[in-house]
Amino acid sequence: MPNLETRMPDLLRRAAAGLRADEAFERRTLRRARRRRARNASAAALAAIALAAGLALGARTVLTAGLTPADGANGPLPTSSVSPTPSPGSPVDEGLPTPVRQTRDAILAAIEARDFGALETLIDPDRFAYNFSDGHDPVPEWRRDPAPLEALAAILRMPFATREGTPELGTIYVWPSLVDADLTNLTDEERAMLTELGISEREVRRMLEAFGAYVGPRTGIAQDGTWVFSTLGGD
Template sequence: MAISRDPLFGYQAARFGAAAGFVVLAMALATPQALALSEIQREDVPVSEEEENGSGEIQREELPPPAPVEESEPVPSEESQPAPPPADMSVPLPDPIVIPRDPQPTDVESGAGQDEPVPEILYDVELLPEPVQRMRALIMEACASGDIERLRPLLSGGENGTQLSFGQVSGDPIEHLRGLSGDDKGHEILAILYEVLAAGYVRLDEGEPGEMYVWPYFFAVPLENLTDPQRVELFKLVTAGDYEDMKNFGAYIFYRIGISPEGRWIFFVAGD
């Protein structure tokens, strides 16, 4: 085959050869750069000789002095402040308030003290002086009638009037008795008064100016010394719960009545 001698063909061939050589040269140059970059990424960050040997020193610089503080109120020191109270210290409670009891009237006090002999328990009304028998009978008749007004003429007045309370009774005495009753007609208090006079009695302060006859005898007898029949008598007036309360208190504190040897109605009270 004949080779063309065309000048244009030779020029194009020369251009093609130059271009091919340029490509080969570029590829040769690019390969070492890629290898070099990959190798740099795998290498450790270089450390200076001072840091490697640990001989580097921290540079210290002196700071300027602080600005003067303006004068203000002095802050108390810890020594001047009061020490807190101990954790286990408790605030003391105030003393309990003691309300003194009103003294009982002397003519209602029991004649059986701890050092005094227990008086004789009596049931026979024939042993009572006639004035005492008469007053007792009149009070029981008034109670049985159901009319509380029938007690009015039997009550004493004045300084030695019949005592119906440990305090002063204000107003009408019959209305006071009616107010003690659980009903508005006073039937309950009439029944209590009747049952009290139906019980046994004792004679207190025999031969003394304050001699009297008192019903019921439980007022003058220690409750812990009662026999079984006597306890049955007591339960005609009070409940078993009242009895336990009175034992804890140490005395009979339900209603009782006193009549003087002259037949004067001295008292009809309840309480301590």
């Protein structure tokens, strides 16, 4: 008899044979998908997020919003513990307005302390978008599974980029600066950032093929210090 490795494809196919989605399943799935799509398209915050996500400016292809593969699909989250908040005057903070820096530092401190109450106070549900379409209050989810916070802390310690948001929001400070990266010509610093985030070269190629830009974990704070969005690839 052929060895198990040789027979595995057939064994697996036979084990799953006969599975068919019925029409009711199709209707339910497509109805939910259309609803989700409509919500994505209509959310007022997306206009600002699209700009902030680094996907819609300059010569880049205009996309309506950043897409992040759902539920951790951006690759493994960093497992290291939270490292120190960048100190005032740190090169990565150059040009960062005080309200923005204060919010950034408060987020990092709350993550380090696993202080979910503090995180809740930093989020205005009326002005915050989480994973673009998955709600405006991620804290209950973070309480259940705090793993995404490690990625959030990691990107907030990296250099930032800026985007012009809506007239109401003004300039949005976006982490990490990888949103500006030319994925076809990464610098050593950008490669190091991707490595820290656990994003492989293959994943970078996928991002480039599918979106033409970095669509990994990212977050944005408006110039007045309002935390406006976060997307971690983790729902």
